[in-house]
Amino acid sequence: MGACRERLYNGVVKENPTFVLMLGMCPTLAVTSSAFNGFGMGMTTMVVLALSNLVISAVRGIIPDRVRIPAFIVIVASLVTIVQLLLQAYIPVLNDLLGIYIPLIVVNCIILGRAEAYASKNPPLPSMFDGVGMGLGFTLGLTLIGMFRELLGSGGIFGLQIIPERFHISIFVMAPGAFFVLAGLTAMLNRLKNRSNGGAGSGGQGTVCGHCGGCGNLLCSVSREEPDHLSGASDAGKGGSV
């Protein structure tokens, strides 16, 4: 069970797909205009991810190595179709909100990435937990981004209005806002991580340029003497005599 817990921690914190691996950027930027959208997208992806990892891991001995990518895609596409039909039947609101991005889960890099990197090499149970961990990390990332965008752009959290409409910075619910929030959150998390790693890589470099003004005097102030004085021996200070 230790391996399974480690997988969960790995997915949510250590290799968080949104803030660390930077995978699945398309849904991350496109559907996170509100916290609920982000949460729904994350959960849907998590279900697909956990099941696809489980199935792929279970059949990993049967799939020939050379056709593994098409085989993975077929499995993932079947699962996505099932999930989409279930959403249409039971949560039509979410289905309408996410629209085209549900079928696009098939080509989400996280799913193929985990299948290739983990599920095709490990037994089913840890693989499933790997999928759940990654899915939770993805959900966390999307929900956080969605929360900030919703709060700044349309003044609410999960649909609860707390900021009057006059103060809505509506660029945050548009495409540029997604980039601002993603970059800001990633920078903040990196900062936290650097600090917990003993401050490595944090803080300013303090590259202060040396005082260049002095070099003229240091290098070049050479007093020259007349050539005939050079022959005049040790008491050069007096400047010799003819």
Added chain:
Amino acid sequence: MTENKLMQVSASPHGRSSASTSRIMGDVVIALLPAAIFGVVYFGFHAFLVLLASCVSALLAEYAFERGMKKKLTLSDGSALVTGLLLGLNMPPEIPLWIPILGSFFAIIVVKQLYGGLGQNFMNPALAARCFLLISFAGQMNSFSVDGVATATPLALIREGERVDLLKLFLGTCGGVIGETSALALLLGAAYLLFRGVISPRIPLSYICSFLLFEMLFAGRGADWQYLLGQLLGGGLMLGAWFMATDYVTSPITKNGQMLYGILLGILTGIFRIFGSSPEGVSYAIIIGNLLVPFIERITMPAAFGTGRRQYVKKASKG
């Protein structure tokens, strides 16, 4: 008897210009003053508050960020003040004060400091902040009024097909953002900058000429001087061409590149004004032009003396 001669040999450069960042920025502030004073006198006290708020918050943002990041304080070079002033001049006169403050913080922290401070930003901070605000608060950023009476900007009137009084546009007694209305005040400032050698006329003139040519060819009005002068004097073109497009950091350093950049800005502004949904297009044209500056420099980099035919610089040149 000969004396001991002490001769000094120093490393180059031997000749130094007296230009420094703070002197240049000071000149820009002086050059913007006529437009700022006109805006305050014409639009009233609230315009003064808007300018003050944007300048103070720009300085505050710079100070807070540099203190927080333990960087060298660069308040005294005046670049934050110029950014704040330009942003304030780009605000409608009756805007609530928190909007320019938010804009200044965005300009300084996101556009300038996060990319490494003065000299590293790839976009004009004031214009990027203006576009940020324009997208975010379309309603408030587009409501212009004079003495409490809502008015349309000259460009909007021209687009409706109405005739505008060109003398009013030249003097600046018309609607618009605080700093753009008076072409006379802006030209005074521009003349000062040219006289002091802070800017060269290459970018502004190629910008304005190519813009006029584009309007003549594609606006469907031909060489209608009334229309062309209205387009020239009525919007943010004067402010943009003389003060924003000539920003050292975000314009090309090569001479041919500057001409090319000006022509590009003229064409983009023409496209936005004629075919776009908004009557104004200077800000977007300039920030898109800013993005293309590294490429412009790359194709216009002159060959070093003695190296024969010009070769494209392999590495990306400085932006």
